[in-house]
Structure formats: C-alpha cells, structure tokens
Amino acid sequence: MNIGILGYGTVGRNVHKLLGAVDGVSVKYVLEQRGKLTESFMTPDPELILSDPDIELIVDALPGIHPSYEYMKEALSHGKHVVSSNKAAICFGFTELHELAKENHVSLLYEASCGGGIPIIEEILRIGALDDISRVSGILNGTSNYMLWQMDKAGMSYEDALRDAQRLGYAEADPTADVSGFDVKNKIIILSSLAFDGYVEKDIPMIGIEAITKEMMDGLRAQQKAVKLMGIAVKEGDRYALAVTPVIVSSLSLEANVPLNFNIVSFEGNYVGEVKLYGQGAGGDPTADAVVRDILKVARGDAACYERHFTKTLAYDPSLLRGRCHVGDRVLEDAVLAEASAQAIREQVPFAFEFNA
C-alpha cells in the first residue's frame, strides 16, 4: 500500500521512521514546506499527493484546523483512507469527515488525536461494540497536568510551572490551547461522540487552569484532595452532557496520582464496569506509534471493526452534570456545572467542580 504523509514535524518524521520496519506499506510522498525539500520523496504540492491514484492512504500529521480539514475532505472524496493525529481538525469537521468516509467506503481513523500512544479510541470502540458506555472522563492534556503537578509537588508558582513546561517543550510559546482547556475540549468531544455513538454538542462549558493558584492547592492538600484539569462526558438514556473543568479529586484516586505530563482516561460500560487507561498522552514516538497502528488496521483489512456509525440521536442536557461547584470562595452544593461555571466566568472568579459523593 502506498501512502502520503502530510506534514514532517515530530509526528510525521516518526511515522516515516516506524514504517521503515513495516512490510507492505511504503511512503510515496511527504508534504513539506518549500524551503525544506531535502529528500526526493518530498513535495510542496498537496495536489500531487491528494490526487495520485497510486496513493491509497493519507496520513494527516499537520497542526491546526486549516488546511488539514480541507486536505482530509479532498483525500476522502478521492476514495483514500485517512489516518490523522490532528485533534483540532478532526473535532472541527467531525460530522462532515465521517459522512464523507462513509459515502466513499473508506476508513477515517485518528487514534493518535486523543492521548498519544494510549489506545483510548480502540478500547472505547471495542468495549462500546457490546456495552452501553455511560461516562468518559479523564486527564487528557499533558502540559496542564505537568504544570499542576509541579505546582503541587515542587511548590512552583503558575508562572514558574509554565516556564518549566515551555523549557521542556511540553508547552508552546503560546500555551493558550493547553491551559485554557481548548485542547481537552477537542478530545472530550471526539471521545464522547465515539463512546455514545452519536454526534455531540461542541459549545460546552470550558474552564482552564489559569486561575488555579498554589494557595488553592495547599488548601486542598490539607483536606487530602487535589485538583486536575479534566474532560467529562456523561450519558443517561438519550441525554448527555459534557464539560472541561478543573476537578477536585481525592488524593487517594488514581487521577490525583497521575504524574508529570501523563494522561489517564476512564470510561464506564454497563458490563465491563470502570476501565482506565494511562500513559504518555503526547510526544513524537507514542503518537507515531498510534498513527502506525491505525495504518496497519487499514493495511491488514481490519479497520471496519473500528468504525462507528453515530446512529444515536442524543439530546444535549447540561443539567446532567451536577455536583459541588466551587465559585470563587463559595461552595454551591449539587449545582449544575454549566450554570455555576458561567457564573464564575461572569464574576471573574476561579471555578472547580467536585462530583457528588
């Protein structure tokens, strides 16, 4: 099978490297910027790749929504399979891209878009084929977890933790997507759509970690608690709710003990019970590993069992997500997260959520 790789950053390069050891898959073209065309397989022309009838599968390893979204649409329209690591573009065009893949009888796989090498999507689909999944939640952003961990364990200030994350390459020069919750939002939308087998609302409550202070953490630690940035999605019957928010958890929970830039995701099936997956949620090698596993599913003809049809009509009902809401210095018991977090934004005070016991 001939493939084309769009983008030759850390992920694209690592995918190319890993494919070197895989029989039956060869990289025909790599899309690269005009000034960086150092190899004969590199081209700056996306059309050359997207319209080449020899190429059966396109790897999207570009960052950001555009032009990834347009390239994926074109590839699917031309009957090519698409494997993507780009959560922003996958989330943005979730419905349209899936419909296009279905119309053209090709696969659209994106394990690497959520949780790097951790096989979260594989397991949600496997378990979801048999179970009714009623909850997905987790620590889905390594950068913000690294910062919270350093604030909690090394006593760093928010600013020092951010500089430390930038120094290690975990955070971008502009860290907004990581600290504001936007990255987590993309991921929880993708994961809950797959878990609940329906297209979900994208305009959801989103609170980041910008307002979390070392003092708040010290106070929580004294109560045997910790705070983590989490994506949460719950379903009851055909109603569901989702949110991105700082969550206060027991210091004895697995979540509280997820260190550094690691991720954890939980889901709850009616037969299997609670399952959690933990690992490196980012980085070139783990992410490339997930991309190549997706390519192998297509190459070996077993991608069909990793398809969802989003057949359920689900109703967005934010009132399903309720619990103890911390709005500034006040604690609202059994309040609706969407309302309490909106109030915190209006009043410009910090917000955190705690599940009802």
Place this chain on the structure above:
Amino acid sequence: MNIGILGYGTVGRNVHKLLGAVDGVSVKYVLEQRGKLTESFMTPDPELILSDPDIELIVDALPGIHPSYEYMKEALSHGKHVVSSNKAAICFGFTELHELAKENHVSLLYEASCGGGIPIIEEILRIGALDDISRVSGILNGTSNYMLWQMDKAGMSYEDALRDAQRLGYAEADPTADVSGFDVKNKIIILSSLAFDGYVEKDIPMIGIEAITKEMMDGLRAQQKAVKLMGIAVKEGDRYALAVTPVIVSSLSLEANVPLNFNIVSFEGNYVGEVKLYGQGAGGDPTADAVVRDILKVARGDAACYERHFTKTLAYDPSLLRGRCHVGDRVLEDAVLAEASAQAIREQVPFAFEFNA
C-alpha cells in the same frame, strides 16, 4: 455461527445472556452437570458438543485445569475455535494448545483469563505488533488486593480481611490460589509469553501475601510506601525473568492507589512508552464481556490480528530481576529476587521486593 458453552457458572451464564443481544451467533449446547439440566439446550455429554460438526466455536468457562485442558485440545483438534476464561488450563497447556490451534488453522483466544473485562491481552498484542515490549507487571488478583486494601485502609488483620473477602464472594472457601500467588503466576506467565512473543518458563519465584502483617503495613505507611502483590516480567534482549511477589511501592504510585478488588497492569513499549490499564479484574459481567468480545473477533473474521506465533527463542535469566529485597528484618540492596526470596522461604520469614530507584 453456532457455539457450545462448557460450564454454566457465573461466567457461562453471563456469556449466554450477553450473546442474546448479538446477531449471527447462537448457542447450540451448554455443558451442564447431570442434576442441573433445566433447559433443552443443556447436556451433560461433552462429546455431543465437541464432536458436533455444526459447532464452530467452543467457550471454555470451566474452572481448573482438568478436564478443561482435554476439552480444549479435542475442540481444537476437531477444527473448532476456542475462547476460554480459564487461566489455569490456558497456562497449563499454553504451548500445546497454541500449537494445536496453529495446526488446525483455528483461533485460540483467552482475553477473559487475565484481568476479567480489562482488555489487557488485546492491547499487549496490538502494541506488541509494532513495539518491543520490555516489561509487564501489575496487580492481577483482586482478592489479594482487596485484603491488602482492607488491612491498610480499614486496619483489619489478615484473618479479618480474608473473612471479609469470603463474605463478599471474592475469596473461595479455600483461598490458596489467591493468597499464595498461584493465580497471579498463571496470569503473568500468559501475559509475558504474549508480550515477549515466546514461550516462558513456568517454574518461577512465587511469594504470596500470607506473611504480610498489619504492622508491616503501618511501618510502610509511615515511609509513604505501600505493599501490593504483583506479577512482574522483564526482558533484556533475548533474556527474561519473571516472578510473583509482594512489591513495595511509593504511596504516590498508581499501584498504591488501586482500591478494593480492582486490577492494574503496566507494560512498557519502546515507542509507546509506559501504558497502564485498570479495571475490574473479575466478576461475571466483566469476564463475560471479554469472552463475548473474543467470540465477536472470530465471528467477524478479525481474530488473526490477535494471534502471536511465539517465534522468539528466549533465555530464562532470573538474575535480571534485582532490587532491594526485604528478607525478614534484613534489607539486601540490589539483590537477585530469585535468590533472596528462596532464602526467605528457607528461613520461613516474610519477603518483599522493591525496584531499584
């Protein structure tokens, strides 16, 4: 596809129930004891099931090595696929059963044998198809973890914790397999064979939790540590070692915070890094869920990607597993686990292992 179920305890009954919602698979016979034949599909005659040419797949949901092992051999010889939840029989006949499946071009799947509904084997095979896995370890027995948890958190004595586990149905009247480490031994042998892609030694160091006292736990807690019964397997090049032993872990580790009768397993791939899976390691519904997922792999024709060929010739080298060994009151730094644990058995003193920092 017609299937036959051997055994109608919690697992067999739950498999039957779950299959009710699955198209294309029907249960033709269930093997049941003579006095319990309440339904027309039940028979006490294994030959009726194992030699029926209509039956393409046999579910082994019996306990213990015999006659499960013999039934599985016969089913495979007759060209039937086998799905088993029976770790004792799978571990006992690991090589022979796999060779038979290969000769007869049928599948032998046993996700439910290790970790109930947690998709441990699936993920080891998926990740192992691309990565070199150098380590598998984990809390693989819910009963012993429940007892240690109650001793640590509720201050119970070993005897009270055992009675409590028996009252809840977690421990058998004879709890030997759980507390002695034998159950974990079966599982770590199965998991490491799959992870390392070779048949492994079965005569390995095995220490259970019988000698662990509340006092030992109190001392560890004061040092921010905890003790957990774990299976461990490591590989370096073509050499490997395995063991079952109480392991002393940091109270900040995920392992230390695995509550009640839950399980966790970690593995380390050269690209994906460290991945951990957590969930209910036993129970009728989770285990049946895993059995049915295996049946679906066969029914949908994608079982081939869940096969290992055990092509690697591996050398058992116990000296690979070394660390801080607690032998009674003494601490041996950087000692070989196999030697130190044998010494503890000879001297009839407690043993625990701690990884080198």
